[in-house]
Amino acid sequence: MDATKKQDVRIGFYICHCGSNIAAMVDCPAVARYVEKLPGVVLSRDYKYMCSDPGQELIQKDIKEHQLDRVVVASCSPLLHEHTFRAAVEAGGLNPFFFHMVNIREHDSWVHTNKVEATEKAKALAHAAIQRVAKHKSLEVKKVPIHPDVLVVGGGIAGIHAAMTMANAGKKVYLVEREPSIGGHMAKFDKTFPTLDCAACILTPKMSEVGSHPNITLLTYSEVAKMDGYVGNYTVTVKRKPRYVIEDQCTGCQECIANCVYKEPKFHDEFNEGLGKRKPVYIPFPQATPQVVAIDPKVCLNFRNGVLTDKCKKSCVTACGEKKAIDFTQQETVQDIKVGTIIVTTGFKTFDAKRVPQYGYGKFPNVYTALEIERLVNASGPTAGHVVMRDGREPKSIGIIHCVGSRDKKTNRWCSRVCCMYSMKLAHLLKEHTGAEIYSFYIDMRTPGKGYEEFYDKLLEEGVHFIRGRVGEVTDWAMSPEEEGKLVIRVEDTLAGYVRRIPFDMVVLATGMEPQADAQDVRRMFNMSCGSEGFFLERHPKLAPVSTFTEGIFIAGACQGPRDIPDTVAQAGAAAAEALALIDKGHIEQEPNTAFILDDECCGCKSCIPLCPYTAITFDESKKKATINEALCKGCGTCVAACPSGSIVQNLFDDEEIFSEIDGVLAHD
Amino acid sequence: MEITRTIKYEADRVKGFGDEVRSVPGCEQLQSCIQCGTCSGVCPLSIYMDYSPRQVMALVRSDFKNEVLRSHTIWLCASCYSCTVECPRQIRITDIMYELKQRAIHEGIYPKKFAIPVLAKEFYKMAYKYGRVTENVLAATMFLKTNWLAALGMWRLGLGLLKRGRFPLKVESIKRRDELDRMMRTVDRLNIDALHDEKKKITSHRVEAAT
Numbered sequence: 001m002d003a004t005k006k007q008d009v010r011i012g013f014y015i016c017h018c019g020s021n022i023a024a025m026v027d028c029p030a031v032a033r034y035v036e037k038l039p040g041v042v043l044s045r046d047y048k049y050m051c052s053d054p055g056q057e058l059i060q061k062d063i064k065e066h067q068l069d070r071v072v073v074a075s076c077s078p079l080l081h082e083h084t085f086r087a088a089v090e091a092g093g094l095n096p097f098f099f100h101m102v103n104i105r106e107h108d109s110w111v112h113t114n115k116v117e118a119t120e121k122a123k124a125l126a127h128a129a130i131q132r133v134a135k136h137k138s139l140e141v142k143k144v145p146i147h148p149d150v151l152v153v154g155g156g157i158a159g160i161h162a163a164m165t166m167a168n169a170g171k172k173v174y175l176v177e178r179e180p181s182i183g184g185h186m187a188k189f190d191k192t193f194p195t196l197d198c199a200a201c202i203l204t205p206k207m208s209e210v211g212s213h214p215n216i217t218l219l220t221y222s223e224v225a226k227m228d229g230y231v232g233n234y235t236v237t238v239k240r241k242p243r244y245v246i247e248d249q250c251t252g253c254q255e256c257i258a259n260c261v262y263k264e265p266k267f268h269d270e271f272n273e274g275l276g277k278r279k280p281v282y283i284p285f286p287q288a289t290p291q292v293v294a295i296d297p298k299v300c301l302n303f304r305n306g307v308l309t310d311k312c313k314k315s316c317v318t319a320c321g322e323k324k325a326i327d328f329t330q331q332e333t334v335q336d337i338k339v340g341t342i343i344v345t346t347g348f349k350t351f352d353a354k355r356v357p358q359y360g361y362g363k364f365p366n367v368y369t370a371l372e373i374e375r376l377v378n379a380s381g382p383t384a385g386h387v388v389m390r391d392g393r394e395p396k397s398i399g400i401i402h403c404v405g406s407r408d409k410k411t412n413r414w415c416s417r418v419c420c421m422y423s424m425k426l427a428h429l430l431k432e433h434t435g436a437e438i439y440s441f442y443i444d445m446r447t448p449g450k451g452y453e454e455f456y457d458k459l460l461e462e463g464v465h466f467i468r469g470r471v472g473e474v475t476d477w478a479m480s481p482e483e484e485g486k487l488v489i490r491v492e493d494t495l496a497g498y499v500r501r502i503p504f505d506m507v508v509l510a511t512g513m514e515p516q517a518d519a520q521d522v523r524r525m526f527n528m529s530c531g532s533e534g535f536f537l538e539r540h541p542k543l544a545p546v547s548t549f550t551e552g553i554f555i556a557g558a559c560q561g562p563r564d565i566p567d568t569v570a571q572a573g574a575a576a577a578e579a580l581a582l583i584d585k586g587h588i589e590q591e592p593n594t595a596f597i598l599d600d601e602c603c604g605c606k607s608c609i610p611l612c613p614y615t616a617i618t619f620d621e622s623k624k625k626a627t628i629n630e631a632l633c634k635g636c637g638t639c640v641a642a643c644p645s646g647s648i649v650q651n652l653f654d655d656e657e658i659f660s661e662i663d664g665v666l667a668h669d
Numbered sequence: 670m671e672i673t674r675t676i677k678y679e680a681d682r683v684k685g686f687g688d689e690v691r692s693v694p695g696c697e698q699l700q701s702c703i704q705c706g707t708c709s710g711v712c713p714l715s716i717y718m719d720y721s722p723r724q725v726m727a728l729v730r731s732d733f734k735n736e737v738l739r740s741h742t743i744w745l746c747a748s749c750y751s752c753t754v755e756c757p758r759q760i761r762i763t764d765i766m767y768e769l770k771q772r773a774i775h776e777g778i779y780p781k782k783f784a785i786p787v788l789a790k791e792f793y794k795m796a797y798k799y800g801r802v803t804e805n806v807l808a809a810t811m812f813l814k815t816n817w818l819a820a821l822g823m824w825r826l827g828l829g830l831l832k833r834g835r836f837p838l839k840v841e842s843i844k845r846r847d848e849l850d851r852m853m854r855t856v857d858r859l860n861i862d863a864l865h866d867e868k869k870k871i872t873s874h875r876v877e878a879a880t
Contacts, residue, residue: 358711358755407703408757443705470757472710492706492721499715 009134010042012068013126014059016050016075018105025109027119031074034123038130042066051081056088063092070133074102074126095138097592097652102129124668131664135657139592144631146232146552147340148583151176153224153522156184157565158345158557158572160206165576166343167215171583174337175210176238177220181288182207184347188271188371190378192565193425194455200287200380207289220290225334227525230614230632231552232340232588242330244295249325252291256281256326259319261312267299269382273372276382281316286380295326302328341552341579344536345572346522348558351405351412351511358473359401359509364487365390367474367507370419370426377429387433395436395506399489400427401471402442406512414533416512416562420446423510424455427464430508439465439502441491449566469494474507513562526553535561546575551588554578593635593652597626601647608639608648683734690729690772695764702726708752708762718742722752722762729765738773742766744785782815797853800843805836 013035017023028046036044043066049055050073062068071094073085078101086096104122112118148171152163155177163175175182186192187207189199210216219238226237257279265277271284280300283293297303301312308328317326353361353369361367366389368376379385388394400423406416420442427438440459445466447453460466469491478484479501486503493500515534516522523530527550529537536555539547546554556575557568582588604624609617616632617639619625628639628648640648649655691699702723709721720728720740728737737743743766752762770789773779779786791810795802805827812820830836843849 407705409759410757443703468706469710470705470707472707472712472755490710492709492715492723494704494706494709494723497721497724499709499712499721 009040009070010066010068011040011070011072011130011133012059012062012066013041013044013130014050014055014071014073014075015044015046015104015122015126016055016073017046017048018075018109019049022075022105022109025112025115025118026104026122027115030119031104031122031126035126035130038127040070040134041130042068050075051084056084056091059085059088060092063089063094068092069094069098070136071099072102072126072129072133073099074104074122074129076105077103077107096141097139098133098136100129100133100136102126120668124665127668128661128664131667132657132661135654135660136652137654139651141592142590142630143587144232144590145587146583146585147234147338148172149174149337149339150579150583151224151234151236151337151339151342152345153342153526154184154345154347154557154559155179155182155210155218155220156345156347156557156568157186157203157206158347158559158568159184159343160203160210161569161572162343162345162556162576162579163210163216164206164213165573166579167210167213169576169580171215171580173216174236174238174339175216175218176222176224177218178223179284180221180243180292180294181284181290182210182218182220183285183287183289185371186565187285187287188273188378189374190381191425191429193421194449194451196425196428204287204289207287211289211291218290219335220292221294224522224525227342227527228615230634231550231582233631234339234342234552236337236339236342238335238337240333240335242297242332243292244297244300244326244328244330245293246325246327246330247290247292249323250292251323251325252283252293253323254283254293255319255321256293256316257283259315261301261315267296272375272382273369275372275375295328341554341582342526343554343556343572343575343579344522344526344528344548344559345555345557345575346516346519346559348513348562349516351416351514353404353509353511355411356404356509359404359471359507360474360476360487361509364474364476364507366395366487366505367509370422370508370510373426373430373508377426377433385433387430389506393505394434395430395504396434397437397439397486397504398427398430398434398506398508399439399441399471399474399487399502399504400508400510401474401489402440402510403470404509404511405514407443412512412514412533414512414562415446417446418562418564419510419512421449421452421455421564423508424459424464426508426510427459428462431462431464436505437465439467439489439504441467441469441471441489443468443470449564467491467493467495467500478503513558516559519559522559526550528553528555531561535559546571546578552579552582590631591635593650594630594633595628595635595637595640595648595650596630597628598647598649599623599625601645602626603645603647605644608643611638611642613638677733681735682732684732686732686734687730690765690768693768695761696768698758698760699726699730699765701758702730702760703758705757707755707757708760711751711755713749713751714745714747718745722746722766725769726760726762726765729769735778737769738776738778739780741780741783743769743773744779744783746770784811784815787811787814795840799840800846800849801841803837803839803841805830806838806840 015028015031017028032044032046035041047055071089082101086099089099090096102125108118108121150166150171150173152159152175155175163173167173186199186203192199221243222238222240224236225239228235260279260281262279265279267278268274269276269278281293281295297306320326350371375381376387402419402423405411427440431438447456471489471491473490475488483503487507489502519534528548531537536559538545539549546556548555554575556571602625606619608626614632614634616629617626620627637650640650690696706723709715709723712722715721720742725742746766748763750763788811791807
């Protein structure tokens with residue numbers, strides 16, 4: 001490299017101890033001494049916390065006193081503090097892009113165990129940065145406007161709350177829900193812990209508000225099929241499934257249901273977890289929003305295998321009469337909507353209890369999942385709140401098994417957080433409804449929340465038996481007369497120190513929470529990441545809990561990890577606030593690390609165009625050359641590497657900068 | 670009613686025992702035990718044990734070597750592997766039981782007249798010497814060394830087997846026993862070296878027969 005040119009710059013180098021995060025594994029003063037001797041370096045310092053205010057002021061002061069024109073900071077990941085230091089450099093009077101950051105924490109001190117070698121690595125990385133920063137050019141941050149509308153994906157309590165918050169702030173919100181009604185899992189619950197207020201009583205007012213809010217466009221029975229664009233300017237394609245009912249014309253009178261040719265409901269009722277039956281034309285539950293019926297083509301007589309045959313006498317159409325709301329010819333439609341930000345609140349799925357065969361779910365009719373019990377104790381449930389088992393008896397003794405599918409390396413490793421609390425809630429409700437003896441089998445009782453431990457106390461006082469031990473098996477094999485005709489739980493009572501066999505009429509499995517089955521598809525569609533367990537990944541577990549790695553896309557609720565209703569609502573509010581902050585700023589500042597085309601050298605071969613993952617490159621027919629839309633370019637560098645004539649250059653990553661960096665990292669041996 | 674002190678002092682622990690067991694391949698997961706009791710819940714023999722499998726895990730982890738090596742539990746384990754299959758932390762409990770049994774035999778800490786360790790030992794001896802096990806001789810030896818009166822009660826079975834030629838009085842053996850000897854000597858040398866290292870670390874505790 002050109003040695004004389006290097007001498008022209010005046011570089012300041014700072015290495016951060018990060019308390020002991022870096023200093024414990026990297027000899028920071030030694031790195032500083034090493035860098036000091038490199039060409040172009042005017043001063044080199046080590047400091048305990050570069051990100052602190054004094055650390056930033058140090059940079060600003062040095063820029064003025066030593067006439068620095070380049071700054072390198074070796075510390076943590078640029079993800080955390082590149083912005084901080086760029087701002088400090090700018091405050092010192094330099095272009096913020098005359099700064100470069102070296103990651104010696106995540107890439108070095110945290111991942112190495114040998115201090116000598118880690119220090120050498122830090123020196124090599126620092127050397128590379130010093131060489132590179134000399135070639136940096138002055139760059140400008142560009143601003144693009146943001147579309148004020150918002151898309152909320154998923155109409156559970158998280159989506160409902162986020163949509164309401166945004167709509168009340170005057171933003172236009174599209175709420176997309178896959179099912180015929182919004183409400184999600186919460187609509188299925190009977191009471192909510194620890195206050196025991198009825199779920200429907202607190203949820204349904206919010207649901208109808210959403211339904212009637214002038215700023216909310218409710219798209220139920222719909223799914224997002226595609227997302228294009230970038231922060232502030234997303235184009236989302238929503239697929240609207242045919243419900244064979246014209247939403248605007250249906251008044252929710254339900255005359256069609258009463259007059260269906262099927263006199264008795266006889267089909268699997270999803271909302272009641274299969275415990276009840278519905279007709280082919282149905283409304284999922286009394287407070288469904290919107291109050292619009294749907295027709296299930298899989299079981300409706302007017303269809304065969306989902307194809308319209310028109311063979312039914314269509315008494316529903318006759319009953320509907322003048323409203324003419326039923327339309328058997330309805331087809332799937334596709335709608336494009338433009339929004340600036342997206343809040344993903346797609347929720348969770350409950351663990352399939354059949355995956356734990358030793359608990360007998362699906363084999364013994366009197367083994368239930370917790371969600372089934374929610375419906376069973378619910379006044380609007382299949383039995384109108386009367387707790388009767390599948391064999392028609394009322395249970396006299398009930399065993400509730402915690403942690404089904406959770407905290408187990410063979411199924412889900414995580415604690416689902418809500419099961420201890422909802423199990424106790426169900427114990428209370430079941431006792432209230434049936435007066436049965438209730439046993440709760442837990443591994444550890446987890447009640448961290450406002451009023452949660454007090455709820456545990458209340459349950460102890462109510463006489464619910466708590467047994468610390470994970471159940472070995474549920475069996476119908478009786479070993480004594482008292483066990484005849486019962487389900488027997490075999491468990492070690494770990495606190496009493498005995499293995500016990502306890503007979504029950506009914507067994508309830510407290511199944512845990514899992515990512516939705518299609519979480520991976522949703523993740524890809526919205527350009528998000530997933531953790532190893534499959535829940536959507538937040539940008540930072542503590543400091544950016546509702547942001548994702550894609551700007552303008554936020555997450556809230558159980559799609560990000562198991563959580564209860566209070567936490568979900570809090571998170572939905574947080575996501576709405578983050579989205580509002582972005583929208584009300586009016587514009588987005590774009591990283592200038594975008595690629596551009598050297599018009600004189602582009603030969604118009606078009607090889608870059610199909611490679612761009614963000615469809616940012618188009619072909620200018622008049623000039624016969626490619627052009628890059630800076631607003632769409634994410635700076636991935638794919639086109640730069642692929643261009644056969646080398647006529648695409650990326651800001652902050654031009655050849656000179658990259659080769660200097662490579663020279664630098666190799667210069668240290 | 671006799672009242673004894675049940676408190677455990679630090680001196681009752683054999684520090685490092687838990688780490689030693691955990692260092693054996695297959696036993697590493699012990700550390701992640703959450704004491705949920707699934708092992709005891711599924712164990713078909715836990716109903717006879719003095720310490721439940723869960724308690725054994727806790728005792729090993731807390732270095733209560735003497736208690737654990739003296740327990741009946743390790744000898745009652747029938748190696749059905751139910752606990753290992755069901756353990757939510759994938760602890761290989763059966764393998765840990767094997768490790769504990771081996772240590773108990775090495776140190777001579779086991780109930781001397783208890784059939785299971787005797788059977789294990791006699792089985793090993795016979796296979797070592799003849800390369801083959803003669804079941805009735807093995808069973809007879811086991812009864813002689815544990816409870817010979819019980820064997821008398823089984824005379825009818827013995828007679829029946831004898832009549833049908835299923836009770837050979839001669840010990841069966843493989844051909845070319847010299848080759849087996851050479852193999853076993855090599856194995857022994859390696860084992861003795863390993864044992865020798867281990868013995869240095871161990872303060873031996875001999876106990877009276879427990880049964």
